[in-house]
Amino acid sequence: xxxxxxxxxxxxxxxxxxxxxxxxxxxxxxxxxxxxxxxxxxxxxxxxxxxxxxxxxxxxxxxxxxxxxxxxxxxxxxxxxxxxxxxxxxxxxxxxxxxxxxxxxxxxxxxxxxxxxxxxxxxxxxxxxxxxxxxx
Numbered sequence: 001x002x003x004x005x006x007x008x009x010x011x012x013x014x015x016x017x018x019x020x021x022x023x024x025x026x027x028x029x030x031x032x033x034x035x036x037x038x039x040x041x042x043x044x045x046x047x048x049x050x051x052x053x054x055x056x057x058x059x060x061x062x063x064x065x066x067x068x069x070x071x072x073x074x075x076x077x078x079x080x081x082x083x084x085x086x087x088x089x090x091x092x093x094x095x096x097x098x099x100x101x102x103x104x105x106x107x108x109x110x111x112x113x114x115x116x117x118x119x120x121x122x123x124x125x126x127x128x129x130x131x132x133x134x135x136x
Contacts, residue, residue, distance in 0.1 A: 017042065018113070019084070026079065026111035028109050035065065035118040049115045057100040059114065071098065071119040079111040086113055 018034065021042050025032045030046045031054075045063075047054055056074065060066045071093075077086030092104040108114070 008064075013071055022079065022086075022111055022113055025113075029110045031059075031108050031110065032113045033059070033063070034113055034115045036115065045112060047108065055100075055105045055107055056114065057105050059108065060100065066098070068117070069118050073117045073119045074100075075115045076106050076108070077113040077115060078109065 018032070021032045021044055023046050024030070028044065028046065031047070032045045033045055035041050035042045035043075045059070056076065060072075060074070066072060074091035076089045076091060078089060080087045089106055090104065091106070092101045093099065094101055
């Protein structure tokens with residue numbers, strides 16, 4: 001039981017850190033990149049000072065995140081009044097090319113949180129298809 005309360009405390013501290021870093025990003029004309037499972041999971045990255053648009057695909061290429069992890073899942077959480085965690089917007093990829101689809105290549109705004117995680121759904125689908133399931 002102690003393990004659960006320690007996990008809950010760690011999770012609460014992680015959540016507090018995320019919100020603190022989002023506020024930091026808002027005040028610095030920056031975004032927060034959250035890479036799940038990385039040794040440095042939270043990074044505040046500045047947006048261009050001249051108001052040029054930066055799109056999700058640009059950020060993934062410039063940071064090398066997609067090359068490092070291969071297939072990834074990405075969500076943009078946009079700050080919105082009344083939604084403390086931000087409004088989630090899923091980034092979709094072309095399954096053949098692996099590139100961000102134009103209909104979800106969002107322009108990033110100060111305070112946005114880009115959450116990135118490895119996509120293991122293909123492996124799971126492969127295993128489900130080829131390995132027999134145990135009878136219940």
